[in-house]
Amino acid sequence: MSRYLRNTWYPLTWSSNVERSLKRHTVIEEDIVVYRKVNGEVAALSDACPHRLAPLSIGRLIGDSIECGYHGMTFDCSGQCEKIPGQRRIPSNLQVRSYPVTENMGMVWIWMGDEEKADKSKVFDLKEFHDPKYSYVLGDALHVDANYLNLADNLCDPSHVAFVHQSTLSNKEHGEVPVHHERLEDRVVTWRWINDSPLIPVFKGLVDFGGNVDRWHYYHYFAPSVAMIDFGSAPTGTGAEQGNRDNCIQMFACHFITPIDERTCIQHWLCVKNIPSDPEKDAKLLAGLRMAFDEDKAVLQAIQKNEDKLVDFKRVRIAIDVSTVKMRQMLQEMIEEEQLESIPFTEVV
Amino acid sequence: MSRYLRNTWYPLTWSSNVERSLKRHTVIEEDIVVYRKVNGEVAALSDACPHRLAPLSIGRLIGDSIECGYHGMTFDCSGQCEKIPGQRRIPSNLQVRSYPVTENMGMVWIWMGDEEKADKSKVFDLKEFHDPKYSYVLGDALHVDANYLNLADNLCDPSHVAFVHQSTLSNKEHGEVPVHHERLEDRVVTWRWINDSPLIPVFKGLVDFGGNVDRWHYYHYFAPSVAMIDFGSAPTGTGAEQGNRDNCIQMFACHFITPIDERTCIQHWLCVKNIPSDPEKDAKLLAGLRMAFDEDKAVLQAIQKNEDKLVDFKRVRIAIDVSTVKMRQMLQEMIEEEQLESIPFTEVV
Amino acid sequence: MSRYLRNTWYPLTWSSNVERSLKRHTVIEEDIVVYRKVNGEVAALSDACPHRLAPLSIGRLIGDSIECGYHGMTFDCSGQCEKIPGQRRIPSNLQVRSYPVTENMGMVWIWMGDEEKADKSKVFDLKEFHDPKYSYVLGDALHVDANYLNLADNLCDPSHVAFVHQSTLSNKEHGEVPVHHERLEDRVVTWRWINDSPLIPVFKGLVDFGGNVDRWHYYHYFAPSVAMIDFGSAPTGTGAEQGNRDNCIQMFACHFITPIDERTCIQHWLCVKNIPSDPEKDAKLLAGLRMAFDEDKAVLQAIQKNEDKLVDFKRVRIAIDVSTVKMRQMLQEMIEEEQLESIPFTEVV
Structure with a gap:
């Protein structure tokens, strides 16, 4: 049995700490790359490229997508792979996990559980x-x-x-x-x-x-x-x-x-x-x-x-x-x- | 099953790094004491005295032999024990493992496997x-x-x-x-x-x-x-x-x-x-x-x-x-x- | 089978190192808080409050007793609990282990075994x-x-x-x-x-x-x-x-x-x-x-x-x-x- 609750808004980091750059955070033992999108919203993805496990946080932020720093595989802010160098076919199920996030009271909050249950109105206030x-x-x-x-x-x-x-x-x-x-x-x-x-x-x-x-x-x-x-x-x-x-x-x-x-x-x-x-x-x-x-x-x-x-x-x-x-x-x-x-x-x- | 190949020449260290002194190196999890013999050749022995496990690399190099720094047991460059303080009899099978070595391209190479299979002509060139x-x-x-x-x-x-x-x-x-x-x-x-x-x-x-x-x-x-x-x-x-x-x-x-x-x-x-x-x-x-x-x-x-x-x-x-x-x-x-x-x-x- | 002898006087620390303050020592893997009593004798207790495991050594020495630094539970020098904040009843069996100690040759010695067998005349001299x-x-x-x-x-x-x-x-x-x-x-x-x-x-x-x-x-x-x-x-x-x-x-x-x-x-x-x-x-x-x-x-x-x-x-x-x-x-x-x-x-x- 898991020792952590998953369906809850966990505090992630101060809002002021999330910028147009890639930073690694860890919540309930999961490593997460966090950044601010062009429109100012926060995005959070699992911090491991599914190809060779390079942390995405050492890659490059291009628009709202992350290009892996090792071989250039690219993932959009929903986690969907949108580019694989050296091949045209991109499996539609090739994705990294994305996490719902919201902001309140100067903090970014992250939902570690079932995405469908993430209700932003329920974040602590x-x-x-x-x-x-x-x-x-x-x-x-x-x-x-x-x-x-x-x-x-x-x-x-x-x-x-x-x-x-x-x-x-x-x-x-x-x-x-x-x-x-x-x-x-x-x-x-x-x-x-x-x-x-x-x-x-x-x-x-x-x-x-x-x-x-x-x-x-x-x-x-x-x-x-x-x-x-x-x-x-x-x-x-x-x-x-x-x-x-x-x-x-x-x-x-x-x-x-x-x-x-x-x-x-x-x-x-x-x-x-x-x-x-x-x-x-x-x-x-x-x-x-x-x-x-x-x-x-x-x-x-x-x-x-x-x-x-x-x-x-x-x-x-x-x-x-x-x-x-x-x-x-x-x-x-x-x-x-x-x-x-x-x-x-x-x-x- | 071992995770390493043994019958191969592994690079050990730069040739210039091996002198008339004892240095410890580690290859595929084995600790090895390495030194240059009087004739300029390189010798490599397992870096543990079989008596009390003192690293031979903290002992003394005397000619081509190593005297253990703890009790003075001495091993020649083939690993054979040639002196045991406090007793005359030296078992002929009292030895530490020696490793075949060779030099090429500015490197010392070491053979971690079966000594009989060590063919110096096969080292990378x-x-x-x-x-x-x-x-x-x-x-x-x-x-x-x-x-x-x-x-x-x-x-x-x-x-x-x-x-x-x-x-x-x-x-x-x-x-x-x-x-x-x-x-x-x-x-x-x-x-x-x-x-x-x-x-x-x-x-x-x-x-x-x-x-x-x-x-x-x-x-x-x-x-x-x-x-x-x-x-x-x-x-x-x-x-x-x-x-x-x-x-x-x-x-x-x-x-x-x-x-x-x-x-x-x-x-x-x-x-x-x-x-x-x-x-x-x-x-x-x-x-x-x-x-x-x-x-x-x-x-x-x-x-x-x-x-x-x-x-x-x-x-x-x-x-x-x-x-x-x-x-x-x-x-x-x-x-x-x-x-x-x-x-x-x-x-x- | 234990790897340590218990019924023996172990050297603990220099006598000069034990003062009217709380210090943590470790003997055969057990953490012990050591201090000098008002009468000059040395006391030694297990260094964990049985309530929440806070080290007693970060608490306060009050007379010959230790007040836990977290919630103020207090133990006398025999290890007996004598105060529990927030409640009147103190179970008589609520105690931390105390260890027999003695001094000789500039050292404090501690008995890690059966208290009844601790004979101070047998300490090394x-x-x-x-x-x-x-x-x-x-x-x-x-x-x-x-x-x-x-x-x-x-x-x-x-x-x-x-x-x-x-x-x-x-x-x-x-x-x-x-x-x-x-x-x-x-x-x-x-x-x-x-x-x-x-x-x-x-x-x-x-x-x-x-x-x-x-x-x-x-x-x-x-x-x-x-x-x-x-x-x-x-x-x-x-x-x-x-x-x-x-x-x-x-x-x-x-x-x-x-x-x-x-x-x-x-x-x-x-x-x-x-x-x-x-x-x-x-x-x-x-x-x-x-x-x-x-x-x-x-x-x-x-x-x-x-x-x-x-x-x-x-x-x-x-x-x-x-x-x-x-x-x-x-x-x-x-x-x-x-x-x-x-x-x-x-x-x-």
């Missing part, structure tokens, strides 16, 4: 990203030497914050605040409120409420590849937990995870916020978030090394694992359902 | 190398991270030239010139003529025929390890294709491939030519050829990485593959024949 | 280390990319000295001096006398007997991990071999080997000597010994590479191998005995 009352900062494409599900765990798990991010996102006193969770149709949500507490380090300098705040963290995990963390603070006593957040700072940290293989993934992150763009403050915010996500990366990479060695180790499960367990169950069910669907229907007599 | 009417330049020993047969394919394949070597050996317009091929007793020959065409870049500055030329490429592949490419040009209309090449520039690019293992080989190359030695022109020619072979290396290494990953990928075969298919068939038959011969004869009653 | 008539120099912790038993062979093998250490510990003429050996209850002893010979290089500048000396080498190997080499010299004709060593220079080179895995070990070495500490002379002695042990390391690493490749190679056994064969037999018997003991007793009806 956060409406505030497009809302002029909000601004955003694009973060990094962090190369993490860890299984993407360990990163996913991390992104639906408020409990680690007090221990990993004491200097950025939290402070240690709040390790014991209760955590809630709920599995919805399309996601697992995990949240907690930390009320009457000082402003966290990354918010400092961005707002000043003149005293303690009520702080929330809502972790929305859309399996397999998108985490959106809604976190913010409002002055204590103004009723934020009860729904009144008129005077507050709010951020949506979006993490788009590209699984490369069982031991490697890329974490693209960006942050949407209800405060206006400001070069100095944005730079400070980026630096603070970057520090936090690098802290996670260090932990996740150390865990991966232990996992590689301790293959049969039986982990213990504790109370705070409920969300991560639900998230993995949800993904597992999605993978199983997908594979059931791909079995051809046979009438039972 | 190009008579023009020794002909004073020709001169030559020695090229590089290029370490290529690719299976040697992919390099072999490349060296009996004119079709890639128009795509890989546009700035050196060809120009793109000629991708469609027909290619011919023939399997002879000892080789596969592949050739094509490109008539009435401009001089190719590497010939520029060496000759000037004042106009277009008729250009030929004959690829002679002697499996498993020698490619000799006869290429040249004569003024268009002087009948070169019909056999009149009195006024021409002609080169023989010789490639001597040492398979190291399934993913690595060394490509020694040199170029014999019908124009006299000239330091400045030779340097220019070397630079041009070096650029071309480095272009091949980049493609072959990228293919190797894809092959490592796409183990079960079904390649498509196209018209231009005829020569490479014949070359691989020829080698396969040689390997099978060799292995049949090595089965002891049993009378069937 | 050399009484001269504690004797004010002697002084000592601590050497290096040499990382050797070789199986620890190949290093062990080297340390009960006087025969290699004449070939590997010509510039430091010997001179080539003495390769043929007879070697003796004896298996005792707890060790294999190998020795030889080289009489009426010049002082060896590392002794020069430390003493001057005004002429030739009688020189001894006694190699004591305590399987699996301790070699102690008693070597010295006395003026020729004063009866050293007969027992009169009143006027002599004597050193005890102690090698404490930590097996990391099948291909890697750490060689801790120190040298006890019957001459007083002297900064200049000690530095010279250290430099000489360091050069010698680096010579061994180079040979052992080259052998390891050949062993990795020549897996089925049949080594020849020669006369000088008697001690190393006895040492390996001794260790093999110890491992087999230990494994027999670990089989639960069942009454046979």
Whole structure:
């Protein structure tokens, strides 16, 4: 059984990273050549010429087609071979796989499964990203030497914050605040409120409420590849937990995870916020978030090394694992359902 | 079944690279210590002391013998043990394997198979190398991270030239010139003529025929390890294709491939030519050829990485593959024949 | 069957290397977090949090306990879990493995086997280390990319000295001096006398007997991990071999080997000597010994590479191998005995 969901929009790379040139990317262990067509749309093909396996990404982009750099076999942006040097006949089934792609929120997204099921309207979206009352900062494409599900765990798990991010996102006193969770149709949500507490380090300098705040963290995990963390603070006593957040700072940290293989993934992150763009403050915010996500990366990479060695180790499960367990169950069910669907229907007599 | 032919002269290293010192080389996955004897001949032994497996190449050369650097066991240049510290008795069958070697065309050649079949007169030779009417330049020993047969394919394949070597050996317009091929007793020959065409870049500055030329490429592949490419040009209309090449520039690019293992080989190359030695022109020619072979290396290494990953990928075969298919068939038959011969004869009653 | 003895004190690291901080070490393929407790004793725990496998060594040392750096689970120095963030109940059997440790001769020693059998009085000791008539120099912790038993062979093998250490510990003429050996209850002893010979290089500048000396080498190997080499010299004709060593220079080179895995070990070495500490002379002695042990390391690493490749190679056994064969037999018997003991007793009806 495949270890990856296929019928889903995976984040591929920043839109700004796709130009009129050939670049190789890897998603769920498949190498893909990506480029921008003359009309500005993105194209993605399997990155191996079917003749001798030369990567198409070392070939030449000619119009919307790729000419293989070894013998000049040429494929259009649908993957269809349109030229074979030395022969006239071109089999109509001589093609490389093409992948549906779309763009949203500054990212290119790629569909690794059944092309007929690729519905561009279903790509992840956060409406505030497009809302002029909000601004955003694009973060990094962090190369993490860890299984993407360990990163996913991390992104639906408020409990680690007090221990990993004491200097950025939290402070240690709040390790014991209760955590809630709920599995919805399309996601697992995990949240907690930390009320009457000082402003966290990354918010400092961005707002000043003149005293303690009520702080929330809502972790929305859309399996397999998108985490959106809604976190913010409002002055204590103004009723934020009860729904009144008129005077507050709010951020949506979006993490788009590209699984490369069982031991490697890329974490693209960006942050949407209800405060206006400001070069100095944005730079400070980026630096603070970057520090936090690098802290996670260090932990996740150390865990991966232990996992590689301790293959049969039986982990213990504790109370705070409920969300991560639900998230993995949800993904597992999605993978199983997908594979059931791909079995051809046979009438039972 | 072995993946390598054994009863053949493999190129080992440049003759100039073998001195009165011990050096380790690797051929078809076997490590070999190589040195020059007092009388100037080359000796080659298995590079592992049979006592504790210390490489003999880290020992001491004493006369024509090697003293192991760990405990001083000593082996003569035939591999026979002649000294064991701490004991008088030396078993006559205590020996390391020695390999027949010979020298020709600036190279040391090594016989990896049955010693009794090693016939030095059968080592590859190009008579023009020794002909004073020709001169030559020695090229590089290029370490290529690719299976040697992919390099072999490349060296009996004119079709890639128009795509890989546009700035050196060809120009793109000629991708469609027909290619011919023939399997002879000892080789596969592949050739094509490109008539009435401009001089190719590497010939520029060496000759000037004042106009277009008729250009030929004959690829002679002697499996498993020698490619000799006869290429040249004569003024268009002087009948070169019909056999009149009195006024021409002609080169023989010789490639001597040492398979190291399934993913690595060394490509020694040199170029014999019908124009006299000239330091400045030779340097220019070397630079041009070096650029071309480095272009091949980049493609072959990228293919190797894809092959490592796409183990079960079904390649498509196209018209231009005829020569490479014949070359691989020829080698396969040689390997099978060799292995049949090595089965002891049993009378069937 | 395990390839390592477990019920033994393995050298772990220099005592000076263990402080009030968390460090990761590896012994017989197990990763261990090591630190010094408030009372100065050393603690050693398995370096993986049983929750998500985060290395405890990247956590925080709080008193004598470790707080995991990911979610704050806390373990005391016996390995018992004493805190789980987010829940009150702590299962009494939730613990990480702790390892018995002790200190002697400037080293921390660790017991990898059955805790009940760990007897601190049995750790290796050399009484001269504690004797004010002697002084000592601590050497290096040499990382050797070789199986620890190949290093062990080297340390009960006087025969290699004449070939590997010509510039430091010997001179080539003495390769043929007879070697003796004896298996005792707890060790294999190998020795030889080289009489009426010049002082060896590392002794020069430390003493001057005004002429030739009688020189001894006694190699004591305590399987699996301790070699102690008693070597010295006395003026020729004063009866050293007969027992009169009143006027002599004597050193005890102690090698404490930590097996990391099948291909890697750490060689801790120190040298006890019957001459007083002297900064200049000690530095010279250290430099000489360091050069010698680096010579061994180079040979052992080259052998390891050949062993990795020549897996089925049949080594020849020669006369000088008697001690190393006895040492390996001794260790093999110890491992087999230990494994027999670990089989639960069942009454046979």
